[in-house]
Amino acid sequence: MEPELVEINVTVPHSPAKLWTIVGNPQLYPRFVRGITFCEPVSETAGRGARYRYRAGGEGEAEIFVHRRDEHLAWSSVHGRQHRMSVVLRPVPEGSAVTVLLTVLDGRSPAVPKIRRRILEAIETMCDHLSGVPAADPPPRRPSKRELGRVLVRAGVLTPAQPTGTLKQLRSVGRWGSTLAGGYESVARRTPEALALCDERSERTFGEVDERTTRLAAVLKRYDITEGARVLLMCRNHNAMVETMIACSKLGADLTLMNTGLALGQAAQFAIRHRSQLVLADAEFAALRGQLPPEVPQLWTWPPGGGWHGSTIEELIDAEPPARIAPPSRPGRLVVLTSGTSGPPKGARRPTPHSVADAAAVLSEIPLRAGESILVAAPLFHTWGLAALQLGMALRAGLVLPRRFDPEATLAMIERQQCTALFAVPTMLRRLLDLPEKTRTRYDLSSLRVVASSGAGLPGRLGEEFMDAFGDILYNLYGSTEVSWAAIAGPRDLRAARGTAGRPPIGTAIRVLDRTGAPAPPGATGRLYVGNRLLFDGYTDGAQLDVRDGLMDTGDRGYVDANGLLFVEGREDEMIVSGGENVAPASVEEVLLTLPEVREAAVVGVRDAKYGQRLAAYLVLVPGARLDVDTVRSHVRERLARFAVPRDVVFVDDLPRNATGKVVKQVLRRIYRW
Incomplete structure (x- = not known):
């Protein structure tokens, strides 16, 4: 087959030196060239040029030769598609004359007109970036009712049920709204015998959960827990925790989900500051009682070991006669604590879903199905665990709830309960991978179709390594306590672009803004703003986040590449300024994680006199x-700018993490006295 030649000549209003800041840095190509999703230098080089591994449809390697800086760069493929490219920049009065020659040797590339169009698009995008022209806002993904319906039907949330069952469901939702109380009661009316909850002590059907939570609500009323009362819950994942949440929902009480990783003194301070009227906690946190005012009662949700059988809500429910309860006039609020990685945890009020259609955003990208079992390893007190609970409710799914995460026990539970989905955080994925292969293959995981990860970014090669071991079943959701979801990356995205946060699902908008609040140029890093139907209602201390045109500030920095994929570079308040240069720790961490000897990495800024x-x-x-x-x-210096090279390198046994797996960098600074 004859080689194909593409030649492009164009004049642009930028000097060769300015264009070279992009042309001479192949790692930036995915930001500007549609079709290239990944490009990184290869450690071992052979030949005269620097070698890069890239992905453009398929994987390949190329050697890049800089014949004259600011003037001429050549690209020659080594593996993958056979092609050669030359870029020549010449100064002219208007700016630069750009000549691109691309020779395709194997004849397997897209048609010549498509290649030409993409090169011209890339040059235009680079010029807009250098000129500071704001990136065009992608069209908002506002789904029609028909599209929402298709998503919910595909997931099995909406089905052609028997008229009587459908009517009972609608009546329950109409009475209670889209709360935990309404969701669980509606499923109890439709499939009362289906498994709802399973932990190491018991299994409950939806009918049993509905009846037990009404009894528990009657118990809580005796402690003056009614509409608007404030309850604090400090539990690990188990059936009693979910039943407590549903009972409080039936009463219209405001419920705070306390992070079990907090010091008991912090938890007590939060309870006092927010005037909690009742504390329910696992008995392992019994010392919390001594730090609370004597007028604040405390009930146990899980007994300690050793055969102890104290007064738990289990016994209180069993002793309570069957009861009926009327819906509150307003739904209770759920308060979730922020992660606390960059400051003290704050209480964030989660909104009540408007309807089951709110689940469609996540279900449009993550193929969960109704009536199947979900193992929730992520803590329920965290937004991601809470999302699993709310999605499971919409899907009429049985939830398998291990109190503590154990990697091998997790595989055993997936096999025993035939779970089709696992909700986890990235550190749990790492621990599953760390199991010996002979241990992993001991369990039948053929039922598992979805591993949904969130709570922290997928670092380095973790996503690819996990899929190599368990199959292409990994879905990563980027979001926060405040904005719920923002973007979702499926297996194809994670394979194509290492480290991507994915794309916004239906009904979600993402905008990258510069420091003035204006839209950033294409390919530029800026502050991420997100809009969807479940933005939070504010912090319990009255503070709010900045909202612009219906989009809320995430506090994160990132960019969107030429393929529409989002990349998150870390928190704005973690940005490091060294010698006047901004450095995103996440970009350095990603490079460190390409070293085969490195399992985990964290980069922080420390004080420096110079x-x-x-x-x-x-x-x-x-x-x-x-x-x-x-x-x-040396590894970092070959891949990033001089000011991004760590001056201090410390080898540690492990990194301090919170209960959801995020690295707590302020602890690192404190431990090593920076």
Whole structure:
């Protein structure tokens, strides 16, 4: 087959030196060239040029030769599609004359007109970026009722049920609204014998959950828990925790889900500051009682070990006669604590879903199905665990609730309960991967179709490694306590673009704004704003986040590439300024994680008398691996700018993390006295 030649000549209003800031940095190509989703330098180089691994439909490697800086770059494929490219920049009065020659040798590339169009688009996007022209807002994905219906029918949320069952469901939702009380009662009316909850002590059907939570609501009334009362719940994942949440929903009480990783003193301070009227906690947190005012009663949701059988809500429910309860005039509020990685945890009021259609955004990208079992390893007190509970309710799914995460026990529960989905956080995925292969293959995981991860970014190669071991069943959701969901990456996205947060699902908008609040140029990093139907209602201390045109500030920085994929570079308040240069810790961490010896990495800014701040990198090595500081610095220096090279490199046994797996960087600074 004859080689195909594409030649493009165009004049642009930027100097060759300015264009070279992009043309001479192949790692930036995915931001500007549609079709290229990944490009990174390869450690081992052979030949005269620098070698890069890239993905453009398929994987390939190329050698890049810089014949004259600011003037001429050549690209020659080594593996993958066979092609050569030359980019020549010449100064002209108007700016630069750009000549691109692309020779395709294997004849398997897209048609010549498509290649030409993409190159011209890339040049135009680069010029808009350099000129500061705001990126065009993508059209909002406002779904029609028909599209929402299709998503919910595909997931089995809406089905052609028997008229009587449908009528009972609608009556329940009409009485209670789209609350936990309404959701569980509606499923109890339709499929009372179906499994609703399963933990290590008991299994409950939807009918049993509905009847038991009404009894529990009657018990709580004796403690003056009625509409608007404030209840604090400090539990690990188990059936009694969910039943308590439903009972409070039936009463219209406001419920705060306390992070079990907090010090008891912090939990007590929060309860006092927010005037909690009742505390329900697992008995392992019994010492909390001594730090609360004596007038605040406390009930136990889970007994300690050793055969102890104290007065738990289990016994209180069993002793309570069957009862009936009327819906409250307003739904109770759910309060979730923020992660606390960049400051003290704050209470964030989660909104009550408007209807079951709110689940369609997540279900449009993550193929969960009604009536199947979901293992929820993510803590229910966290937004991601709470999302699993609310989605499971909409899907009439049985929830399997391990109190503590154990990787091998998780595989055993998936096999035993035939779970089709696992909700987890990234550190749990790492621990599953760390199991020996012979241990993993001991369990039949053929039922597992979805592993849904959130709560922190997927670091480095973790997503690819997990899919190599367990199959292409991984879905990663980027969101926060405040904005719920923002973007979802499925297996295809995670394979194509390592580290991507994915794309916004239906009904969701993402905008990248610069420091003035204006839309950032294409490919530029800026502050991320998100809009959807479930933005939070504000913090319990009265503080709010900035909202612009219906989109809420996430506090994160990131960019959208030429393929519409979102990449998150970390928190705005974690940005490091060293010698006047901004450095995103996440970009350095990603490079460190490409070292095969590195298992985990965290980068923080520490005080420096000369530069204001310098970078300190904390590395956890793969068991048995050896690495020296100079190799680490050289690896980063070959891939990032000089000011992004860590001055301090510390090898540690593990990184301090909160209960949802996020690295708590302020603890690192405190431990090592920076």
